[in-house]
Amino acid sequence: EVQLVESGGGLVKPGRSLRLSCTTSGFTFRDYLMGWFRQAPGKGLEWVGFIRSKPYGGTPEYAASVKGRFTISRDDSNIIAYLEMDSLKTEDTAVYYCARRLAVGYQFYFDYWGQGTLVTVSS
Amino acid sequence: DIQMTQSPSSVSASVGDRVTITCRASQGISNWVAWYQQKPGKAPKFLIYAASTLQSGVPSRFSGSGSGTDFTLTISSLQPEDVATYYCQQANSFPLTFGGGTKVEMK
Numbered sequence: 001e002v003q004l005v006e007s008g009g010g011l012v013k014p015g016r017s018l019r020l021s022c023t024t025s026g027f028t029f030r031d032y033l034m035g036w037f038r039q040a041p042g043k044g045l046e047w048v049g050f051i052r053s054k055p056y057g058g059t060p061e062y063a064a065s066v067k068g069r070f071t072i073s074r075d076d077s078n079i080i081a082y083l084e085m086d087s088l089k090t091e092d093t094a095v096y097y098c099a100r101r102l103a104v105g106y107q108f109y110f111d112y113w114g115q116g117t118l119v120t121v122s123s
Numbered sequence: 124d125i126q127m128t129q130s131p132s133s134v135s136a137s138v139g140d141r142v143t144i145t146c147r148a149s150q151g152i153s154n155w156v157a158w159y160q161q162k163p164g165k166a167p168k169f170l171i172y173a174a175s176t177l178q179s180g181v182p183s184r185f186s187g188s189g190s191g192t193d194f195t196l197t198i199s200s201l202q203p204e205d206v207a208t209y210y211c212q213q214a215n216s217f218p219l220t221f222g223g224g225t226k227v228e229m230k
Contacts, residue, residue, distance in 0.1 A: 044210060044222070044223050044224045045159070045161075045167065045210055045212075045224075046221070047218055047219040047220065047221070063218045064218065097167070099167075102169070102172060104172070105173070107155050107172070107173070107214040107215075108214045108219055109169065109172040109212070109214055110157075111169045111178065112169070113166040113167050113168075113169075114166060115165075115166055116166055
């Protein structure tokens with residue numbers, strides 16, 4: 001059974017940093033692109049970024065709203081994806097989800113999602 | 124960026140009704156659209172990709188259609204467990220973007 005579990009969320013002051021983890025099981029992690037998404041309270045879904053699998057360069061892509069502040073990485077040995085968030089702003093307050101890219105074709109659809117972890121940025 | 128505009132923002136229907144949700148892209152995106160279902164407090168659930176391909180395990184009352192700029196998600200016979208918010212997502216180009224969501228409620 002495919003499982004993704006986010007952790008590391010919490011209350012943090014503006015300007016501080018936080019690292020989220022996405023611990024996975026039930027699939028061959030190293031073969032999959034992993035994405036991060038967020039959902040502000042009462043709002044819709046927003047793509048944050050993703051990291052490609054090593055065969056495709058292991059490179060990340062980011063939304064403009066987080067580029068330069070957030071860093072996505074992966075540890076294929078421990079089957080974990082990370083989202084490092086620096087210089088946090090109040091508008092980064094959201095539930096953060098990790099998700100696995102669908103392994104069909106070349107488009108970016110996401111078939112399994114974690115339960116999410118809440119990040120609250122407030123002084 | 125490609126904007127995805129969903130309508131209606133909410134719909135109220137009875138058990139057994141046909142429900143149709145539309146998503147319009149700000150530019151042509153071929154058939155690179157997915158649909159997700161999200162229940163309150165839960166993660167999104169993947170329903171449909173490539174505009175019309177039903178993900179394994181999703182009930183056949185869900186269907187998708189469209190290409191270019193106009194896309195549709197249809198629930199052929201609404202069931203109580205379908206109460207949720209539905210989102211479209213374009214996968215044509217970066218940044219990946221979502222529609223604003225359509226809340227489906229039971230009358």
